[in-house]
């Protein structure tokens with residue numbers, strides 16, 4: 001149980017975990033020393049939600065909405081989550097991509113109250129003490145070192161907006177108790193010149209540490225976290241390419257951890273591909289995937305696609321040959337595999353003539369699907385898109401780079417250039433559009449469909465590790481949640497408003513793998529679905545008068 005106890009009086013009104021604001025009842029006001037500290041009229045949660053909505057609607061832009069929402073989270077967490085749950089589709093782009101990206105860029109200017117833990121390179125040797133400063137218990141940590149925030153690059157300590165936002169989604173989408181969610185930012189410096197020169201920057205003003213002190217700090221942090229909370233889930237988020245792959249390999253076999261940019265993205269994209277096959281009427285083994293951008297997201301998707309194809313009976317080498325990578329130096333071919341090619345690309349470096357432009361690569365490989373994870377805005381030109389349409393009856397185009405301004409193409413461009421035949425998904429949301437009198441609702445390949453459910457699943461099973469098989473199970477569970485009504489409007493993902501139910505389905509699939517593979521340390525529940533649902537935290541206000549200190 002959390003050491004966090006119900007305070008009274010003004011301290012209660014200032015404690016976001018317990019505060020109910022104007023919704024404290026007459027009885028609670030008497031019992032908890034609140035009489036006179038609040039306006040006289042007692043409001044219902046519904047009235048409070050309406051007030052929040054009214055307040056947000058009056059804000060001139062999304063960043064102001066973000067600031068107002070974070071303010072609410074700092075004052076009254078239950079109301080924040082209730083509001084989020086009721087307005088998930090419209091609020092997701094505010095609490096997460098794209099607005100959170102803007103918030104991170106301006107973190108120094110919009111900073112109000114600290115949230116989460118900061119561990120800096122100067123804290124080597126005292127990380128355990130910092131972890132002990134966190135008062136509450138934790139069941140999940142999201143940690144970033146701020147080096148690759150969305151598609152925005154190195155934002156140093158400003159990256160804190162990301163773990164804060166991701167954990168808000170753990171609560172909103174998979175019912176994690178917010179008191180048990182711990183955001184952490186590792187500040188090892190930054191290479192961002194603008195931040196280094198910015199007097200309002202709140203991080204360390206020094207260059208990134210990249211030597212063995214970096215690894216030692218991460219090791220100290222992981223050790224301290226596991227010592228205090230054995231079995232804690234640690235999600236690595238928005239680390240630079242090099243560290244992300246290394247750290248995943250180092251820790252995945254030792255502690256309960258995963259990297260959402262690599263593995264979560266992979267599960268979402270593979271789910272989208274599996275669902276897309278229902279529209280194209282083709283099978284997994286008929287696909288030829290061209291990845292534009294060969295980093296964490298691109299190669300993560302490729303690896304999971306291979307795992308899916310192998311599960312469907314294909315030989316691994318054949319499955320790998322279905323995936324082609326194109327990076328900043330052109331098509332990744334075996335000729336480039338000269339010892340300098342990054343490890344995550346090596347298994348996809350096939351024999352082929354070089355191609356230096358995307359159009360050349362499309363021409364040569366005739367892909368069925370084009371997947372953008374490059375951070376290069378508008379790289380999918382009309383020419384590329386129309387060539388995809390001449391090669392395929394239903395070309396699959398996923399423009400996954402975030403935020404919106406970095407997307408490889410817009411939904412509109414993809415639809416127009418392919419005569420409305422494209423099966424499109426993006427990383428950031430695009431509004432619905434009409435083509436030839438037909439309504440099209442572009443699906444968002446948002447990791448939020450997967451990572452909260454994965455977390456819920458491993459926590460429900462008390463799994464020792466997070467495995468690739470779990471991500472594949474999650475991908476298939478997510479794909480199964482895409483209904484014919486979704487496909488009818490061209491959406492290869494379920495509606496965002498269904499994400500809580502999707503998370504439960506994903507969690508069950510993941511927990512099943514943990515039980516089947518002997519990774520679970522929890523006793524197998526009689527009814528897994530009921531067990532998972534019993535873990536969900538609800539933002540409904542408790543009645544403190546009925547059980548004042550429960």
Ligand code: NAI
Pocket residue numbers: 148150151152240241260261265268292293294295296297298326327328329372373374375376400401402403406426427428445446447
């Ligand atoms: P990364 O930095 O690991 O990889 C970027 C890749 O793009 C590198 O391979 C790089 O060589 C390549 N690239 C850069 N410029 C290029 C160019 N001009 N032509 C071809 N390739 C080029 O980054 P990561 O983690 O793979 O993320 C990439 C993007 O995907 C980001 O915008 C990120 O926000 C987005 N993303 C989207 C997700 C989603 O939609 N669910 C989830 C995770 C990431």
